[in-house]
Every structure is written in C-alpha cells, then in structure tokens.
Amino acid sequence: VSPSSPIKATLFPGDGIGPEIAESVKKVLTTADVSIDWDEHFVGDKVDPRTQSFLTWESLESVRRNGVGLKGPMATPIGKGHRSLNLTLRKELGLYANVRPCYSLPGYKTRYDDVDLVTIRENTEGEYSGLEHQVVRGVVESLKIITRQASLRVAEYAFHYAKTHGRQRVSAIHKANIMRKTDGLFLKCCREVAEKYPEITYEEVIIDNCCMMLVKNPALFDVLVMPNLYGDIISDLCAGLVGGLGLTPSCNIGEGGICLAEAVHGSAPDIAGKNMANPTALLLSAVMMLRHLKLNDKADQIHGAIIKTIADGKYRTADLGGSSSTTDFTKAICDNL
Amino acid sequence: VSPSSPIKATLFPGDGIGPEIAESVKKVLTTADVSIDWDEHFVGDKVDPRTQSFLTWESLESVRRNGVGLKGPMATPIGKGHRSLNLTLRKELGLYANVRPCYSLPGYKTRYDDVDLVTIRENTEGEYSGLEHQVVRGVVESLKIITRQASLRVAEYAFHYAKTHGRQRVSAIHKANIMRKTDGLFLKCCREVAEKYPEITYEEVIIDNCCMMLVKNPALFDVLVMPNLYGDIISDLCAGLVGGLGLTPSCNIGEGGICLAEAVHGSAPDIAGKNMANPTALLLSAVMMLRHLKLNDKADQIHGAIIKTIADGKYRTADLGGSSSTTDFTKAICDNL
Ligand SMILES: CC(C)[C@H](C(=O)O)[C@@H](O)C(=O)O
Ligand SMILES: CC(C)[C@H](C(=O)O)[C@@H](O)C(=O)O
Secondary structure, eight states: OOTTSOEEEEEEOOSTTHHHHHHHHHHHHHHTTOOEEEEEOOOOSSOBTTTTBSSOHHHHHHHHHHSEEEEOOOOOOSSSSSOOHHHHHHHHTTEEEEEEEEEOOTTOOOSOSOOEEEEEEEOSSBTTSOOEEEEETTEEEEEEEEEHHHHHHHHHHHHHHHHHTTOOEEEEEEOTTTSTTHHHHHHHHHHHHHHTOTTSEEEEEEHHHHHHHHHHOGGGOSEEEEOHHHHHHHHHHHHHHHTOTTSOOOEEEEGGGOEEEEOOSOOOGGGTTTTOOOOHHHHHHHHHHHHHTTOHHHHHHHHHHHHHHHHHOSSOOGGGTOOOOHHHHHHHHHHTO | OOTTSOEEEEEEOOSTTHHHHHHHHHHHHHHTTOOEEEEEOOOOSSOBTTTTBSSOHHHHHHHHHHSEEEEOOOOOOSSSSSOOHHHHHHHHTTEEEEEEEEEOOTTOOOSOSOOEEEEEEEOSSBTTSOOEEEEETTEEEEEEEEEHHHHHHHHHHHHHHHHHTTOOEEEEEEOTTTSTTHHHHHHHHHHHHHHTOTTSEEEEEEHHHHHHHHHHOGGGOSEEEEOHHHHHHHHHHHHHHHTOTTSOOOEEEEGGGOEEEEOOSOOOGGGTTTTOOOOHHHHHHHHHHHHHTTOHHHHHHHHHHHHHHHHHOSSOOGGGTOOOOHHHHHHHHHHHO
C-alpha cells in the first residue's frame, strides 16, 4: 500500500469525547499525508436484533470488509436485553488478542521512567464467558472457560509479536498453582508455542507476584501474555505506571487478520464537547493501525510528533496538568510533523 | 490478659528461613517482656490422612485450642495426593478474612511514601474452590463460587475493622460489570453491611481501575475488601508499593475468633540457615497477633522499635540493601525497645 492511495478503514468515533478525539486523529493523519477513506459508524439508538446490541450489523460488516478500524470510547447504555458494546465487538469480530504497548513517555513524569512492555490479553473467553448460575439461594457460581484453541492462538500471536518487534522475552501470567487445570492448560499451550521460538526467552510468572514485581521494577518485563481477566487487570495497572489510559494505545487482533485499534479510556461525559479531551490514546492507537497497514514510515513520523509534543510540555491538555484545548494540542502535533 | 501472665499461642516456624525469623520474634517478644508459651508445630514429613496434608491434625487442634497463632513461610511439597499447606489451614480453621495492613515505612524509600491502607481478602471461596473440569478435550472450566454467607462475613469484618481502627472508608473491589451475578452478590452483601455503618464511607471500585489508581495514587485508598483472587492480587501489589512481602504483615481471622498471624513471603531456601533473612514481616505479624490479644501497649512498643530500626538504617538485612545478619538486626530492635 502506498501512503497516498486511499485506504478504507472503519471509524467508530464513539461517545462523549469520542468525536472530538476522532477529529484530532483525522487532522493529524491528513497533515501527515496519510489518506484514509474513513467509513464512519455510530452506535445506534436502538438494539439491532442481529447483534443483540446497539451496534448494528452494518457496523460489524464494515470492519470485516475493511479489515482495519479505529474505535473511540463507547458507553454501553444501561438496561437489559442487549449486550455490552465492547463485548459485542470482541465476540462478533473474533478479536482474540488485545495488544497494549506501554512505555514511559519522555517528558511526562510519573513515578516510573523505565517502563517498556507490551501486554497481550486473550480477549474472548476465560472469566468473560458470561456463564453464571445461582445454584441455591445465596450460592452463585461463574464459569471460567479456557480452551486449547484460544490459548494457542493468543500464545502464537504473542511470540510472533515478540519476534517481529525485536522483543526478547515472553512472560506467561497465570495462577496455575490454584487453577491447575484451566490456567494449567493456558501454560501448556504457551510452552508448546515457546518451543517453536528458541530465540525468545520464555518464563511463567504467577499473577500476584507479577503485580508486585510490576510496581517494584517494571523494567523486568518485556512481552506479557495472559488469560482475559488477568490481562484486563494487568494492562490497566501498567497503564497506571506511565500515566493512565489517556496515554496508552491498544489494538485488537481478530479472525482473518482484522485489526481494530482502540482507545480504552472512558467517554468522559463531563468534559465532552468542551474541546478539552486528550486525544493521545486514540492517536497512538491510530499509529498502531498504521503499523498494521505496514505504513511504518508514516507511523514513525506521527508517533515522533506526538511524543515530541508531549515532551516539549508547552501544549498539554487538562488531564496532564496543562490548559491546552484538544485542537491546540492537535495543532502542535501537526506543527511537529 | 496481663502482659506478664503467660499466653498460649501456636507457632509454626515453617520452612527455609522460617525457624530463624521465628527465633527473632521470640527474642523480641521476650525482651519486651511479653511472655508467650509457644506451642511449636512443624510441618510433618508424611501426609496426615485426617487432614490430607503434611499438616497434622494436632497442629490444627493446637490453633483451635489456643485461638491464636503465628505462622512462618511453608513450602508445600510437590506431588499428588495431598493438599496445599496454606489452603489446608484456611479451609480447616475457617480462616475467612486475610487482613494485610500496608504502609510506607519511614526511612525505607520506595517510589511511594504515602501508602496507608488495609486489604481485607475473603479467604475461603471464589476462584479457590478447587472445582475444575475438562468438559471435552481442550476445553476446561473452573468454578468460582460466591456465597452470601461468606461475603456478608468478610464485609462485616471489614466494616467492623474500619470502625475499630479509626478508618474512614471501605472500598469493595469487584468486576461485577462482567461477573454480574457472582461479584454482584458480593457487592450486594457489602452494600447491606455498609447500611449499618453510616459513619464509614462506602464505595465500589472495579478491579482493573483499582489497580490503576493504586499505582497512580495509593493514598486514595483506606480499607479495601474483596473476593479471594482479587485479594490475592491486590494485597501483593500493595506490598510491592512499600517494598515487598518481606516488610508487610498479615493475619487471618477464622471461625470462633481464631487469629493466625502470618508472614506471607516465601521460605527463601537459598538463604535458609545463613542468618541473612529479614524477620520484619513475621515480627510485624506478631504485633498484629498482640493487638488481637488486646496487648496494645506492647504491640505499640514493639512496632515502634521495628520501625525505628528500619528508619535508622544502620542495621538492615541484605534484601533491603544492607549487610546485617538476622541476629544483629534483631538485637538492634531489642536495643530500641
Ligand atoms: C468495559 C469493560 C467491559 C472492559 C473489560 O473488562 O474488558 C474494559 O475494562 C477493557 O479493558 O476494555
Ligand atoms: C501460595 C498461594 C497458594 C497463596 C494464595 O494464592 O493464596 C499466596 O499467594 C498467598 O497470598 O497467601
């Protein structure tokens, strides 16, 4: 793909601050001369019976057709009779791996300045099965499901990612000392895949110990792969080390090579429409999408401009302690391109 | 109970460094004029059929009889046909609440200097049910069990603890947006108990968000109460904030008011017998045991001496970057008494 021929991609601006930060992405990409033909989809106002969700069938079809997409924050309406928007996307598009690179941003000070890791989360099963039963009054059970197929798939993705991104080590995170069979199967699959990648160091770390080590010395970690709930927890913990979900990108890899990049922070309804939102997470997610499209030069260039703008520190949005508007921060990035 | 009349308490020195750090506790307590008649029990070398574990029935009986105990690290032997030592204690003694105060130690520098919180973990059910099945080849399920009884019990303990320890806020940690029924029941029980404690602020925090907030700003938290696995994860994370499991105490509250204080770090076989181990976690756990026995003055005095010794920084064991022996560090504490 040449950077000047238009690429089709699905865009879910999402709710709350979503549309503003999506505008910022469009602006930056256009300025960098990346021509994307965005197929924009909004969350509907009624449940689509084909998806059982406020997301329409057409929206899902768009991602399937384009193979790539970018997603802002979506707030699932409260009520019964429909599925969570995020879970609908993961299930329907078979988004089996959630990839979240997490690194200290030069110039944005937190308690940690040496974080550079990637969490890879199994995204379809585990504790998210949705299977829960009340056995007798006052006794409720929920089922965690681990399958060989999904575990191998995400392990394969993690090792392949490590290899193609110059990473040295993959740590499988688990609690197999307690959940011997479920987490045990997950580890067994990771070990099988590890055999095929002798150049990558493989280790297994128990989740409680992993969290302790992450807060003491995150530089110990490189690529982490884990079942769904552990990934949910650890990816947010890691984001916290470098400043929070407003600064960390993510992308979801799905069946047939689909890539849906996603800002995982909330829709921040309190500041929506006020030109105050920080578009960094969505911008960095868009950069992940560009890399998926093999537009590495453009990705590097845009990434560099974002990092430089944050490091300069002159233009910062309120969440980072500054007072710049979304549009001024975006303009500063464009100027740095 | 007067501090000079001997109190009976069970002591499990445990494995590895266990006996050395238990010696340190005895020394410090004796020096502080706390006279305890220790009923010492060791982990056996064969499985006791009555407990299905290397822990004997007599050991369990001793804790039941004395009502209080102190436990060093125990390494469960590898192999089949027996239960984990820790899980045997929790199950057989009905140790329903694991209490871990976690605070920044003056003079021992980490990235955080403002931690002062207590995690209270449900210790008997949840993800630790041990119920796992292979459904078909390659598909394994494990059952998480949440009961109204255990949830109410631990919630009741947490609020009572907050009230009697001058704490203002209880945060229930959950993932009820996904596990609506199981974690939903846990929250429902917490809410019911919260009603009875109008003077304590009650809030609910989703576990992923909780971990992010803990690493960004742990001062936001006071008392945290949660199901078993979340407690396992978050208590270790919190220990990491202040230096690790070598510095943080814990105690387990069981049926009939049993209190088993416990150092939750490992048995460190590599340094066992070398007079190098750090006894701080076991010492601080013994302090928790003294408070349970209402020996608050003695507890304060010993606690003060431990804190002062660490703050002075002259005597520190190798894990804290010093080169003092266990006995020299212990002597320094005794001198500070
Ligand atoms: C919103 C919630 C359902 C979701 C999850 O638990 O997966 C979120 O925390 C995330 O990480 O994307
Ligand atoms: C050793 C292990 C079984 C135990 C647990 O998971 O509960 C430990 O991590 C703890 O926190 O006491």
